[in-house]
């Protein structure tokens with residue numbers, strides 16, 4: 001898993017418009033931009049697989065990052081702790097599944113939109 005620092009220009013025009021629209025509502029908090037992207041590198045079951053790289057856009061990435069920032073971590077530390085927290089879901093202790101989708105027809109790139117990470121069932125594995 002890789003942590004990539006995101007340039008400020010990556011904040012899209014559409015996100016800016018959405019933020020301004022939300023600011024019109026008194027109770028809504030403006031969207032906050034993450035200063036980084038998490039990218040996942042993996043190989044699928046295809047024996048010819050040369051590997052895949054996808055951004056993780058799961059909302060939990062931002063939720064954890066901003067929680068750590070609120071708790072006083074600096075930007076880099078909060079980002080690295082967020083990456084480390086997600087990295088553990090790809091270890092032996094979890095049987096992680098990925099929800100993968102696209103950003104729509106204009107952007108056919110696949111991204112990881114969510115993770116399901118139940119604890120690995122070690123007892124069942126003994127009999128497989």
Ligand SMILES: [Zn+2]
Nearest residue numbers: 043044046049
């Ligand atoms: Zn593959």
